[in-house]
Amino acid sequence: MYFKVSKKDFYNALSVASRAISNFSPLPAFSGIKIEAKEHELVLTGSDSDVSIQTTLQKDEECILEINEMGSIVIEAKYILEIVRKIDADVVEFEMIDGTLTKISGNTAEFKINGMRASEYPAIDFSKPQECFVIKGETLKKVITQTSFATSDKETRPVLTGVNFSCENKTLHCVATDSYRLAKKTVEINEDLNFNITIPSKSLQEVVKTLEDDFDVEVTVNDKKAQFIMKNTILQTRLIDGVYPETNRLIPLEFSYELTIDAQDLLGAIDRASFIKSDGVSVIKFSLSEEECVLSSRSVEVGSSMEVLNSASFTGNSLEISCNGRYVFDALKALNGGLVKFSLCGEMKPFIMQAIDDDSVLQLVLPVRTYA
């Protein structure tokens, strides 16, 4: 195994593959990156068995790649990244010299690193699932960032730690909930597919980091895995087993109150009150009437805050409703600013938030009871 490759491209590709690697993987081989020098390309693979990333480096106008001897090896990710990032040359020379001992050379700097045999690396099946659709990188990024924050971080109901993607009638519904709040995004796609899968939130975070706005992403799924194919990179993730709860019945359809407010103003007000916590939670109370909308919070230990929401306009009878400030804050952030409409049913009923000019996203929050 012997090749030369542009430092910058090699480093970028190693970074992409290393994203799948976890520091806590029980299998030693999974702390490494598998590097395969094929006839005309370098294939780099990283995995923690839940998520696997394979990226391919080819020679092009900008990327020097000269493969003199094919072969494969696994090198500890943190070492190879460190070496290639800091090496003193624009072109890196990579050579297996004795068993698994690998020489990586720059200009005057030269490293000899103990690798692992590629045969010790678990076989990962990168075959492409049947169901397949194409989505813009930018849109996929929105789908993920506008929903995944609402997934649960507790393992008590594993299915809630993922985002549910269900597709029918050329419409993709993406839902996340931790049972106290819910985020839902709806996107039209070109294919008439039929699936219902739940993808771990953690895997979707890696998709966001890997994808580029301007490029299309091919998404392929079956009942075992999902693949995101972006340019030269395949990100593959396991799915979460279990039936995702039927969430549509949770979303109210009729409302008695409506609040319209500038998202930035409300974000500022919630942020200002966020240090007033009881038992680690910042509970905010909206006191809403057609005359005045006030946001307040109170904690026996810290004190209280009170703020008139000048940009708010409210229709309906007077209403007091309390909820976790963090949930409203996250939901507003996901709506990307601008004017936001709150539709409410009552003091102890879930309420929904939507951007005035974009009904593809819906954010729902459950209120809490306060005795203040």
Next chain:
Amino acid sequence: MYFKVSKKDFYNALSVASRAISNFSPLPAFSGIKIEAKEHELVLTGSDSDVSIQTTLQKDEECILEINEMGSIVIEAKYILEIVRKIDADVVEFEMIDGTLTKISGNTAEFKINGMRASEYPAIDFSKPQECFVIKGETLKKVITQTSFATSDKETRPVLTGVNFSCENKTLHCVATDSYRLAKKTVEINEDLNFNITIPSKSLQEVVKTLEDDFDVEVTVNDKKAQFIMKNTILQTRLIDGVYPETNRLIPLEFSYELTIDAQDLLGAIDRASFIKSDGVSVIKFSLSEEECVLSSRSVEVGSSMEVLNSASFTGNSLEISCNGRYVFDALKALNGGLVKFSLCGEMKPFIMQAIDDDSVLQLVLPVRTYA
């Protein structure tokens, strides 16, 4: 107690005072900032009993300060900082309304925070010690950053956790050592003072953060404490008890070998090899001769590195010397780049590093024995 003050200036002053506050202080009052509204000024005090900072805010062309009622209160530092940083107005209103309940108002946002009585805050003696000299902020910053990194982080010999400042014949000697390396800076001052004190490294870090390059700092010391007086701020620190070791005899005066090298080149080479660790330490070996200077490192687990130091020139018989790479790296950083001269006595003798064009700083490192 009732005053109005510019948000920006109030926030900056609170930040300065809060630097002295530790999250681990056993005394609850020390988690707060004492705010005193006097006739024409606000005085803010923060302390963790080892370090105390007092800063004074006065009305000037840029800072609005309107004190309508004098008084004093202690407010939890993290709350008051959070409130003032995020408040929705350029001028903050501050009013004690009931016992220790304090109202802080912006434009529409209003907070009521439970404070503590100023009488519960420990009395801190800010009286000025006798021995006094003036030093440029820029120079003091250099004194601290070029030495304090070499202090010990272990409490086994407390005196080594500080930087020793000794003064005689209008010369200030500043020394730090953890017994494996030593940093020494010498500065001329205008006063003929005589003292020998050791200041905790932690306190000096706070001095660096507080001081501004272009302003003079008045340094005053006695055998109990040191004060750094910068514009409107006094930073006062306890000293470390105990006799500081006599370090001059550790610094060799005669040398058999000399290595001159570009600091940036060597920093790069050490940095590249820094991931090759044995028992958590990256040991580097210099193989020096008049023909070629080579830096190498080796670990049974990871592998090895080797690099020819092209910018090096060496005089003397051939020499191999090994040491902790981190120590040489830190020392080179403290010398601020450029050409550096290593003066060496032998394989197991301490060596010193100095910038070619600045002999006010000396860095010493002890070699280690290797069996590779």
